[in-house]
Structures are given as structure tokens and as C-alpha cells.
Amino acid sequence: MQTITTLQAVYNALDHVKDPEIPVLSVLELGMITDVRIDLEGVHIKMIPTFSACPAINVIKENITNAVERELQMPAFVTVDKEVNWNSNRLTESAKEKLRNYGIAPPARHEGEVNLDMLIKADCPHCGSENTYLRSPFGSALCRALHVCRQCGMMFEQFKPLS
Known part of the structure; x- marks a missing residue:
């Protein structure tokens, strides 16, 4: 039986995926998610690291996959988006406030x-x-x-x- 899910459900799951180096921020607050698509195969997510040489990129990809599959009960495929570069303006205002509160x-x-x-x-x-x-x-x-x-x-x- 195929589970029907929505983009909002995917984004809700992604909001639970925290950065391993700054655990008060989600991948959404960091502006790391560039695209989400749902099809018969599952959920396809494109993401970008905050720095091109980020050592946590594989951990973050795995955490995204695990969270989406656990919460939505469907396969998740995470790839690094090579078309978009991250920049610090992608941080949300709530992310900036959380950073300050985190020191x-x-x-x-x-x-x-x-x-x-x-x-x-x-x-x-x-x-x-x-x-x-x-x-x-x-x-x-x-x-x-x-x-x-x-x-x-x-x-x-x-x-x-x-x-």
C-alpha cells in the first residue's frame, strides 16, 4: 500500500533534522534544502552544505534520509544540489536569533x-x-x-x- 504524503509533511520532517555542529538549527533554518519532489519512487530532496568542504555533509544527508523515511514511511533520496551555492543570507531570522542564544x-x-x-x-x-x-x-x-x-x-x- 502506497502512503500518500504532502510537501508540508516532508518539510515538517526536515524541520526535525538538526545540524550536527549547531544542534539548535534545522537544515531548513540554515537554508540547506533547495528542492523537494514526491513521486512514485519516494521523496527526492536536494540539499547544499553551508561550506563546500563541510565534513558533516554525509552525516546530514543520512540524517535527512532517516528522518523522512521514519516519519513518512516512504523511501527518501538525498542528493547534493550542484546548481546552487549556499550563502549566509539563506539563514532565516529565527536561525540568527537561535545562533545568538547558542553563543x-x-x-x-x-x-x-x-x-x-x-x-x-x-x-x-x-x-x-x-x-x-x-x-x-x-x-x-x-x-x-x-x-x-x-x-x-x-x-x-x-x-x-x-x-
Whole structure:
């Protein structure tokens, strides 16, 4: 017996798939899903990593497959979309707020070009101060940079802006 499902049901399942490196954000909030199609074979999902060399891409693909198959009881096929590149403007506003609450400064919105000033300036997610400095352009993951707040003294990561 074939189960009938809707796109909304697929998106509801995808909303439960969290990023393994930032577990407060779903793949939808990160803007990683580029296409969803349902046919007689199952659910076909196209996704993009936040960084081209993201080491978690296979884990994320597997988590998407498992969540959709578990929640919808039908086969899921996940592929990396080679036609679309991720950029930090794909983050939803709720994702940016969740990043701040998690202790990571969200990237600034850009108009298609990222400049060095956007990487250097990051508001502290702990106290909100603009009085911060870039300690290292390399954080715990490829998509993050390390900053220090001169106001509260806390070290924090920034999700790097990317165009």
C-alpha cells in the first residue's frame, strides 16, 4: 500500500533534522534544502552544505534520509544540489536569533559581496557589545571565526558571512 504524503509533511520532517555542529538549527533554518519532489519512487530532496568542504555533509544527508523515511514511511533520496551555492543570507531570522542564544554571532546580511570588515566586526552574542575583535578567522568549524569581546571578556565564535 502506497502512503500518500504532502510537501508540508516532508518539510515538517526536515524541520526535525538538526545540524550536527549547531544542534539548535534545522537544515531548513540554515537554508540547506533547495528542492523537494514526491513521486512514485519516494521523496527526492536536494540539499547544499553551508561550506563546500563541510565534513558533516554525509552525516546530514543520512540524517535527512532517516528522518523522512521514519516519519513518512516512504523511501527518501538525498542528493547534493550542484546548481546552487549556499550563502549566509539563506539563514532565516529565527536561525540568527537561535545562533545568538547558542553563543554564536550570526553573520551580517550582505548584498552579494562579503568584505573583510564583515568578518572583523561581530557583535558579542553574550552582552551585545560591538566592542569586539577578531582573534582568528578559524574557529571550531570551517564556517566559523573566533572573536573576543572587550566589554565582557568572553570569547565567542561568529558564523562566517559567505556570498
